[in-house]
Amino acid sequence: MKESVFEKVVDAIDIETVFLCSTEAEGKSLSLRLIKELGFKEGDIISLDFSGTSARVRLRGYVYKPGDQYGWVK
């Protein structure tokens, strides 16, 4: 069975984007939705910078955390 591309990720996938939003809270909510909709079981907002009409965000979905059974050593 072909290995999933996720098995080649060393640790995490960061997503950088800008959301149009009217409040910081909305920016956060959008960020968490994106993490979930992208299919990450575990993710976090690393940084969020709200400008007034947009939130520049860096989101992280951990594929492997230290101590996990890494796909790249299976």
Added chain:
Amino acid sequence: MKKTYSILLVPFDPVHDLGIRMINKNLIESGHQTVVLPPDLPIEEIVKRASEKHFDYILVSRTMGYNVAELLARLVDQLDAAGIREKSKIIIGGKAVTSEMAAELGFDMGFTERCTVEEAVAYIEGRTFVSDTEREKKKENIIAKYSYDLKNPIIKKLLDAITDQILCWAEDKTSPGIRRAELRMEMFNHPGKIEKLTKEYLAFCDEPIVNAYTKGELISGTRKVSDEEIENLGKIKPSSSTRSIQHLPSQPKVIIFTGSGCPIMDIVHNYIAAECGIDGSIFICPSWVARMEGLLQGLISHEEDGTIPTFENIAFVKKHLRKGLYFQVRAHRGLNTVETALYAGQIKADFSKINPVYGSINAGTDPARLTIDAVNAIKIMAQMNVAYDIPANDELSGIPTFKNFAGMLIVAALGLKLGARPVLKPLFCFAPYAMLYGQMNNNFVDYNSAKIFALRSIIDAPIWAGEPIAFLTQTTDRSQSATITALHAGLAASLPVDMITFASTDEAYSRGAITIASRIDTFNSLRTIFRFLGDAKIVPSPKSKIYTEQLIDGIIKVLTTVKKRGSFVDSLYEGDFGTREEGGNPGRAGRGTVTKKQS
């Protein structure tokens, strides 16, 4: 006699021809005959010129990306139709080029924008190109050029008196940590007696450690690394290539922390970091190790911050570290200081890390305990030829810098008396003391510079700024974090210092593990600042001179107080190195465990 070639150089852009001109210069200097076409020629004209005489090679350069595949395909077709493909090798290179495109279009060779002029010329000449980046790093002895002369006579005298007092106090004392290290050394020297010695060892350990050895009970959050993981790790073959982070050899060595919690993750991070040009790596352990008597054994993974310092973990990570890189094992602040220093010596680490001042007033270990352990750890480092740095991390709690420095200088002088090789580690950080009193309100240059100027005026010793540089100035914004780290690195290169520890753009992110991508961010940012500066310098304002003098005066005052008190250990308890109000809190771990040696 060297073979020379006839080469046609074709800038296949409306304007950009710099790459071609640089290669042309190199080719001419190497004795080849070249013809350089002007840019913006139509394909038909290029083909006509290529047909006018025989060329061994036709080098086509393309910068602009739009329509590039279509245009190059037309060029290749027409060169083919003119019979030129049979007589000349056709090479494509430039910003718009990928090796896949070059292969698909039928070029004999494709050079991407990463290719250097030297590499292109080597290809034409049929030589194997070995870049500077593929040569093995050679570890420089950063200590060799220093005399350790104490240049300030007042400070010299004070340090002499204080260190004599410490050694006299330490002469008849021992601790469980020292005893464990002695037993561990016996285990290394007499492997046949390990079982017996382990029993004795466990008598000096806390219960969770004893249970791990005797019942196999894993400490919460840990797991054993499996044989399968080890075997499969062996299938990952790191390359030998590297990119230099420094632009000039005079720029500081650059060191990272690893301590993800898992030795396998640490190893893979080290593989990639080595390819990106780091000079070394520091093995960082979890903070709870400092509070527990005894060290675990085996290859153990850990899901929290810091990789457990078992001998096996340390040796495993070191074994997989690329040759030519520095390796440091942190030992500076807890109940296992002596044993960790022994491990550092046993695996031939380049550096350990000791600071009983920081460890006892800011990291929770009892002052008397950490002092006696530090003396013994330094002795081991001297015997086993491992240098050690002295991180002035106590600055991070708000203690005045001159007090941290007084402590650091005492530990350095102590090491010199014991035959060891200390390295000073001032912090390049947004010091809380400076936050309170304003030394960094205007800029981060003056006060950090003053630290180095002050130290250099006191002692001729290696300086390794950390830990990491730019600590407390970074935010979670990648760009800001990478930039501020780079600027501190630029300052370090300007002063200069010998080495720097630098962190990733995850430095301000405390809720998860550091990722390799965030490390690469700062590898690139440091490479950029070093290239930007070259031999040029970031220069502090005249304010820095005032700060330097204040630091020196402050150091002298603290050393005078410590000497007058007559007991280094009492000075730690009584706040000479930082009062409670300033952030100094004598630790409790190991209190009451210092005993007189049995005769």
